Amino acid sequence: MSRRTDQQRRRLLGAGALGIAVAPLGLVNAAGAQTAIEDVGKPPAIPPDASFAHLHRVRAGMLEVAYVDMGPKNGPPAILLHGWPYDIHSYAEVAPILASEGYRVIVPYLRGYGATRFLSGDTPRNGQPAALADDVIQLMDALKIEKAVIAGYDWGGRSAGIVAALWPERVKALVAVSGYLIGSQKAAQAPLAPEAELQWWYQFYFATERGRAGYAKNRHDFARLIWRLASPKWNFDDATFDRSAAAFENPDHVDIVIHNYRWRLSLVEGEAKYDELEQRLAQLPPIPVPTITLEGDANGAPHPQPESYARRFTGKYQHRLLTGGIGHNPPQEDPRAFAQAVIDAERLSRESG
Numbered sequence: 001m002s003r004r005t006d007q008q009r010r011r012l013l014g015a016g017a018l019g020i021a022v023a024p025l026g027l028v029n030a031a032g033a034q035t036a037i038e039d040v041g042k043p044p045a046i047p048p049d050a051s052f053a054h055l056h057r058v059r060a061g062m063l064e065v066a067y068v069d070m071g072p073k074n075g076p077p078a079i080l081l082h083g084w085p086y087d088i089h090s091y092a093e094v095a096p097i098l099a100s101e102g103y104r105v106i107v108p109y110l111r112g113y114g115a116t117r118f119l120s121g122d123t124p125r126n127g128q129p130a131a132l133a134d135d136v137i138q139l140m141d142a143l144k145i146e147k148a149v150i151a152g153y154d155w156g157g158r159s160a161g162i163v164a165a166l167w168p169e170r171v172k173a174l175v176a177v178s179g180y181l182i183g184s185q186k187a188a189q190a191p192l193a194p195e196a197e198l199q200w201w202y203q204f205y206f207a208t209e210r211g212r213a214g215y216a217k218n219r220h221d222f223a224r225l226i227w228r229l230a231s232p233k234w235n236f237d238d239a240t241f242d243r244s245a246a247a248f249e250n251p252d253h254v255d256i257v258i259h260n261y262r263w264r265l266s267l268v269e270g271e272a273k274y275d276e277l278e279q280r281l282a283q284l285p286p287i288p289v290p291t292i293t294l295e296g297d298a299n300g301a302p303h304p305q306p307e308s309y310a311r312r313f314t315g316k317y318q319h320r321l322l323t324g325g326i327g328h329n330p331p332q333e334d335p336r337a338f339a340q341a342v343i344d345a346e347r348l349s350r351e352s353g
Contacts, residue, residue: 061138066115067108071099083154085223087247093335112256114247127260130274133162153177173345179293180309184282206261230301231327290348296326
């Protein structure tokens with residue numbers, strides 16, 4: 001399937017009620033949203049590829065973060081966080097939609113991806129969850145953003161949830177794919193059923209030096225395999241994949257990825273300055289901000305069931321099932337549904353006062 005055909009398919013899936021089926025946990029059907037996006041006769045203000053051609057850079061904590069900044073500077077901020085092995089182009093269609101609706105949209109490359117760089121060669125290439133979440137706070141401080149809607153999937157969904165749990169005063173609303181992804185090293189020690197362990201095969205591969213060498217040598221093909229396994233019904237083309245795969249050539253990418261997965265298995269240490277944050281996260285803190293969680297009906301990656309995490313969200317809450325073969329990367333596979341969730345989450349925050 002060509003990229004153009006795939007985009008047309010996604011637009012058709014996104015029309016009307018945005019192809020969303022709201023699970024029983026949900027409170028409001030998206031078809032009744034007050035701020036629904038008009039799909040007919042309202043193209044994005046900026047073509048997706050052109051909108052991501054120019055990157056901004058800012059020193060934020062220990063990083064120089066490269067990021068896309070779209071929409072009016074005085075608009076409500078929305079920070080969109082990508083996952084592994086993906087990049088900012090997961091939001092190449094979402095960002096222009098939100099910008100055309102008046103949002104200031106910030107899409108940063110995570111540490112170890114794209115043009116984001118560490119300021120010092122002596123800084124540990126640490127991929128632990130608390131460090132990635134702290135990067136979001138440091139970016140907000142650098143950009144003088146006091147409060148934002150934060151949305152993400154995969155690593156980005158985990159970071160978004162951590163920020164909402166530990167710094168709720170900085171989060172206007174949350175959109176999180178696969179719901180509550182906060183965990184701890186202790187919790188990760190508990191063995192899973194064999195079928196579940198099989199889904200985490202790459203984590204065990206990365207625990208070995210053979211795995212590190214294999215990922216360093218074959219990261220392009222490795223990422224393509226993950227894309228196919230995680231989103232088995234997504235017919236992405238070579239150009240779409242190659243555009244994102246360029247982000248994995250970051251000199252710190254392999255170190256960050258390997259450290260992230262080894263940290264989860266307690267095979268490596270994190271940094272002491274994050275110990276207090278990790279201790280708080282190990283208590284599985286509730287997330288009090290208005291939240292919409294999303295799940296694709298064809299997500300082939302490991303993910304919890306919605307009923308297992310609904311009680312973790314103590315503010316206004318909805319869960320939405322994205323139908324039509326949507327996998328692990330909803331912002332790229334169903335951009336209008338994802339953009340609508342951001343808009344509706346921000347509306348929930350206004351209703352909360």
